[in-house]
Amino acid sequence: MSVRVRFAPSPTGYLHVGAARTALFNYLFAHHFDGTFILRSDDTDAERSTAAFQTDILEHMRWLGLAWDEGIEVGGPHGTYKQSDRYDRYREVAMQLLQEDRAYYSFVTPDQLNVFKQRARNAGTSPAYDGTLEPDPSQISRSMLEGGQATIRFRVPRPGITHFIDMVRGEMVFEHAQVDDFVIMRSDFTPTYHLASTVDDVDYGITHVIRGEDLLSSTPKHILLTEALGSDRATYGHLSLLMGPDGKKLSKRHGDTALSAYREAGYVPEAMNNYLALLGWSPGDDETIISVSEMIERFDGTSISRNPAVFDQGKLAWMNGVYIREMSDDDFIEVAQPRVEADLGRALTEEEIGSFAALTPLIKERTKLLSEIEGQARFAFVAPTTYDEASWSKVMETPEAAIALDGATAALESLENWSTEAIDEALRGVLEANEMSARKGLQPIRVAISGSTVSPPLFESIEILGKDETLERIRRARDLLT
Template sequence: MGADQHRMVIMRVRFPPSPTGALHIGNARTALYNWLLARGSGGQLVLRIEDTDRERSTPENVDLIFESLEWLGIDYDEGPIYQSQNAERHAGVVQQLLDEGKAYRTTAGPDVVKAYKEANDNRGFRGQEESEGAIRLRMPDEGVTVVNDIIRGETAFENVLLDDLVIARADGTPVYHLAVVVDDSDAQITHVVRGADHYSNTPKHLRIYDALGATPPTYAHLPLLHGTDGKKLSKRHGAASVSDLRNSGYLREAVVNYLALLGWGYDDKTEFFTVEELQRNFSLERVSKNPAVFDELKLRHMNGRYVRELSVEDLTARLEEFTGREGLKPAVEITQEKISTLAEFWPLAGSFYDGPSDDPKAREKFLEPPESRTALEQVRAALDGLPEPWSASSVEEALRVVPEALGMKPKAVYQPLRVTLTGTTVSPGIFDTVALLGREETLKRVGRSLEA
């Protein structure tokens, strides 16, 4: 008996994505919150793939979900359970509700429902039982259905205003509302943590639980995510999915940290959390009911701090995986302080490996003026006599005298050199750049520029 009681109090949460595309940032946050709750409470997370939309629920999209969750470090204790495989169970429940008189068939469509409401002071639709048509759950005419939400508080919905709920189509195929309740009930889910866009569904789901004689879970509806313009988060705000973030070179630790803060906060000061700290401190009671703003600039700032705190070896390994190139450590050492995402590395360091890029505007501005040629000739002369091995400090000592000797500002000397060596106006420090390229390659690139 004691063991049974212990099992009953274990928190069981679920993450039920629909595999109709990449894992959206909002859904990723929902997955993260459920995972943090499960891991922080010693509970269990169930992964359910809601794949009843057979046209859009492709194997490729399912794989995208798995890959995104794995990249975020979100594991699960049960699943994946595929909702489509429960079709027989769903159909059985629909038939049970019909047999018990708790549901009925009706051919009433939207026009009939609208006319009924207009004729009855906008009361909830109540249909007449027919031999065919969609199947609706009977709603009571008296009392209220009370939603107790951890985040949004308590709300009472008058039953008389609730339409008899469609739970299956005319062909008997159950709709979302019925399927999700049956699946959650069968899986003994104790807490349903989902987006606020599902809040209006909750009284409907509670009526289904009541009709089944099942105990409903505790609900918590998370605030929606908005862009910085206050509108619902979408592709126009930049990254819209976990795949977008990964491909943009964000670190998983930063993404998890930032997603956790979209609606939740431990205090007014702490912004940086390890995964272990999030698991220990996260609670639904600290989640706001106000919409949260996804600001990619803030994520980039946070990511930059994570990048700079990595060891050179760790960052090198990540960059080599991200770029598909090897031998990057020397360039990582001189760029780590300058990049905020993995994607920013190659534009800074690519010229070390692939040669200078070609920026016509930079070439015209910094290489074509006669004084630039004079500067490069003096640079070549200063470096030609510099003994090896070169270091940033020895290069700096050799080149510091050039601007003064020519009566030019340092930028008028070093920027033409930068464009000569990298092809662009942006690079790591010019002395670091020269030292990394080394004597042979540096003098070759300067010579090629002077001969052009």
């Protein structure tokens, strides 16, 4: 039987890093076994589901490159892959379960349930609802059923035990005394997650359910339902949760969790996938940088870590830098140029495009986040109007500043061959003549042309800027010296 896995986010929020990791693992697992990766929308929560979140999820799945073989928008043999389009099916299943007495109309009120649970808590026993608060079936009147207050609950067999082998955790045993008679249909006759998700997994022929650990305790419910439907259970695998630096479940208050935020901050999808893959999975050797295709080759569902992982932005950033440095210059320019143009508020001219190409290798290796590019490149297209304050006071308010600037002007003015090598030689000549260290003598020039003590390499930068512009910038800075 071929592998069929699904990623089934509910559109009640944007795609976040934890969900993205779950999606990735499903994707890798499917591809490793030449199976099918399905994207489904578990949108049974009408209150909180929005089209905007749905769009965000699809957009960022695509951004990551996690293409799905079946599912939302791409279609397949099972309709739209949106649960909100399948309410008839869930109702049909619910009615069938009712008929078979595997489910029952429940009249317990939230208040009653609270009392029930609190009492169990006080008594130190299981708080799972076992149906004991329901009226005798003979006393259920038509008006009660039509009052719109009844939910439908699954009748969990008691006593009983559900036992399964979790892909990542091994043998799991749940006593039914710990499992609620859970609601499968709300009082408004809409299905709950447990029902819809399980029915879909059955109907879609899902073989492996790989999801977050938060659903681990719900698994007995899903297995019980599946078997009540007369179907074979899937294999389940529960991934540990992602944590914030404080060890708590990762959430907004830890900073960015939305994929969109990472995308906007200048992370590349390759780095995101690589980092996410290593959060809870190990390729087996000491490999750290690993491509998606290598992951597919090695990801067989084993070697998944059971312990929760802290999401470390620092390491992600490092990895992002690795991927950016590995980009070809052309690829880099493709993503970088639009950023630079947006920063400038105009398109680059032919000549400037040439300058930027020359600058590319210099800034590429200095970029961790794509969003840093424009700041690094700006000096090449617009002269500094202000100078970084700390930089200025550090190198311009020194006795060497004027000497260095004047020396540079003289040396560069007479320079015929405007090349990095020639500029290097000319400027070093100035240093020598004035017995200045490169550190002292070159920094004022750097600040004059870039506005800061931190910039791409000086000689290359000067070559790219051109003679006139360079001399002009040095002169302007020189005029500001007291």
